[in-house]
Amino acid sequence: MTERRRFGFWRLLALGVVVLVVVAASGIFPFRQIIAQSRSVDLAGQKLDALVAENLQLEQQVAALRSPEEVERLAREQFGLVMPGEIAYVAVAPDGDEPSVAAPYLPPTFEEETPWWRAFWHFITGSDLVTDG
DSSP states (O other): OHHHHHHHHHHHHHHHHHHHHHHHHHHHHHHHHHHHHHHHHHHHHHHHHHHHHHHHHHHHHHHHHTSHHHHHHHHHHHHOOOOTTOOOOOOOOOTTOOOOOOOOOOOOOOOOOOOHHHHHHHHHHTGGGOOOO
């Protein structure tokens, strides 16, 4: 009878461990998604802030381009226009004297393999679900 009780105890203990693992696993995956979505919201907020700053800068450029001084400057620089009574001079470089610039040699870069413990941490925290950028 005691042997039967021991067998029942171990069976009950194994069942309890399985239930505990299932409960823990079912809790980890939604937790990962919540963290990943929170991180996505943070990244979207950062992108929004950057876009608002860029929009402000572009609005300032538009306001500057509407001034007569800026229109005159662009007409002179880009189209070579002059005001009535002015004489335009153009300096031309001789043919073949254009310096050529070669791109510098960049050695190939190799992506480092992520250690197993860091990959596990990214899995637990949900960082692997969200891309930065």
